[in-house]
Amino acid sequence: MLNPEILEKWDKEYFWHPFTQMKVYREEENLIFERGEGIYLYDIKGRKFIDAISSLWCNVHGHNHPKLNKALEDQLKKVAHTTTLGSSNVPAILLAKRLVDISPEGLTKVFYSEDGAEAVEIAIKLSYQYWRNKGEKRRVFITLSEAYHGDTLGSVSLGGIDLFHGTYKDLLFETLKLPSPYLFCKERYGKLCEECKEELLNMLEELLKSRDDIVAVSLEAGIQGAAGMLPFPRGFLRGVRELTQRYGVLMIVDEVATGFGRTGSMFYCEQEGVSPDFMCLGKGITGGYLPLAATLTTEEVFNAFLGEFGELKHFYHGHTYTGNNLACAVALANLEVFEEEKTLEKLKIKIEHLSQRLEEFWELSHVGDVRQLGFMVGIELVKDKKSGEKFPYGERTGFKVAYKCRERGVFLRPLGDVMVLMPPLVIDIEELDYVIDTLKWAIESL
Numbered sequence: 527m528l529n530p531e532i533l534e535k536w537d538k539e540y541f542w543h544p545f546t547q548m549k550v551y552r553e554e555e556n557l558i559f560e561r562g563e564g565i566y567l568y569d570i571k572g573r574k575f576i577d578a579i580s581s582l583w584c585n586v587h588g589h590n591h592p593k594l595n596k597a598l599e600d601q602l603k604k605v606a607h608t609t610t611l612g613s614s615n616v617p618a619i620l621l622a623k624r625l626v627d628i629s630p631e632g633l634t635k636v637f638y639s640e641d642g643a644e645a646v647e648i649a650i651k652l653s654y655q656y657w658r659n660k661g662e663k664r665r666v667f668i669t670l671s672e673a674y675h676g677d678t679l680g681s682v683s684l685g686g687i688d689l690f691h692g693t694y695k696d697l698l699f700e701t702l703k704l705p706s707p708y709l710f711c712k713e714r715y716g717k718l719c720e721e722c723k724e725e726l727l728n729m730l731e732e733l734l735k736s737r738d739d740i741v742a743v744s745l746e747a748g749i750q751g752a753a754g755m756l757p758f759p760r761g762f763l764r765g766v767r768e769l770t771q772r773y774g775v776l777m778i779v780d781e782v783a784t785g786f787g788r789t790g791s792m793f794y795c796e797q798e799g800v801s802p803d804f805m806c807l808g809k810g811i812t813g814g815y816l817p818l819a820a821t822l823t824t825e826e827v828f829n830a831f832l833g834e835f836g837e838l839k840h841f842y843h844g845h846t847y848t849g850n851n852l853a854c855a856v857a858l859a860n861l862e863v864f865e866e867e868k869t870l871e872k873l874k875i876k877i878e879h880l881s882q883r884l885e886e887f888w889e890l891s892h893v894g895d896v897r898q899l900g901f902m903v904g905i906e907l908v909k910d911k912k913s914g915e916k917f918p919y920g921e922r923t924g925f926k927v928a929y930k931c932r933e934r935g936v937f938l939r940p941l942g943d944v945m946v947l948m949p950p951l952v953i954d955i956e957e958l959d960y961v962i963d964t965l966k967w968a969i970e971s972l
């Protein structure tokens with residue numbers, strides 16, 4: 527084993543980290559993880575941390591889970607990877623069937639990829655080509671401000687976070703944007719309510735009425751995560767579904783963050799009885815083990831791509847590792863663990879407990895807003911509670927609070943000055959309390 531000093535040195539010398547200002551990173555002491563066990567991560571210096579962001583929102587049943595490990599080992603003894611371009615493999619078939627079984631009625635086809643951004647990219651291309659194959663030339667997507675769908679250029683085009691995406695504006699295709707529901711509602715009505723929902727849906731309806739070149743409406747499911755955990759008014763997703771059906775355009779729902787139990791049900795769509803034309807999955811699909819994503823779609827879309835070979839109707843898209851055997855095997859085991867450990871049944875009481883405890887944050891002098899959907903939480907820090915004035919961006923207040931939490935063994939990564947809590951679903955009440963107490967303590971220390 528290399529000593530920690532050398533690893534730290536090489537990490538800073540050779541490794542360019544994602545979403546990271548490397549100048550700052552190289553000046554700081556960083557965590558280098560070596561192993562995990564349940565909700566805990568251990569770094570190369572032997573320190574122990576609760577993984578309170580599920581290793582960027584993807585871990586579900588904990589690290590180093592015996593059942594997931596075994597599924598992986600069993601598959602590894604057979605074969606690690608075989609191509610699915612024109613051939614198939616056992617776990618990818620079984621997983622496709624399982625995903626269709628647990629997804630909203632009407633989603634019957636599974637297209638695999640490796641990351642959430644690709645799952646969205648595929649929904650973009652499929653929806654666009656769907657209309658072409660039907661002989662219609664449509665090219666416009668309706669999206670939401672503050673949306674986040676990943677970092678590839680197509681997904682960035684659907685996205686609306688200027689801070690991440692502004693630089694690439696010239697490279698993106700144009701979309702029609704509706705306001706971010708949460709920000710819109712806050713500004714007009716002070717809160718999420720029936721009136722703001724109706725007003726937003728009316729705006730969407732006006733757009734849909736006035737255009738005949740709309741490919742699809744795309745949005746995240748129930749909450750805009752990367753924008754800082756901004757929930758939609760209840761029923762908004764349902765309303766969008768009704769309008770897309772009424773005006774005959776497709777609907778892309780991004781469940782990459784919300785899928786696999788995160789909001790209390792297997793998929794958020796269930797909570798509003800929505801079955802979209804495309805459902806994008808990623809993050810928790812393998813329980814946080816391996817990169818895998820999927821775009822689910824309908825019989826109607828699938829059928830539009832059928833034809834004789836020479837008609838060129840098929841989908842010219844694929845990746846080297848599409849439907850990777852190991853990833854699909856562990857994704858199957860992930861779903862089995864949901865049943866065996868009754869993950870969703872047990873989650874209910876934890877979500878309620880979390881809601882109650884979150885009330886306490888409103889009393890803190892630097893907390894401006896507290897937002898929650900299931901096991902997705904955003905606590906917004908402000909400089910001045912009364913006026914809502916923010917801390918200057920360059921001060922990295924969110925990171926300071928996260929670093930403070932490390933002193934008590936809690937690993938967090940904020941979104942700007944929004945503290946994110948998103949622990950593995952398997953966390954118990956006592957551990958959850960410890961995370962909450964630690965975060966409160968860290969915010970109070972500001």
Ligand SMILES: *Cc1c(COP(=O)(O)O)cnc(C)c1O
Pocket residue numbers: 640641642643644646674675676677746751752780781782783784808809
């Ligand atoms: C994380 C995320 C993505 C992108 O997934 P990657 O695997 O990081 O490419 C897309 N959509 C949503 C809602 C996400 O939270």
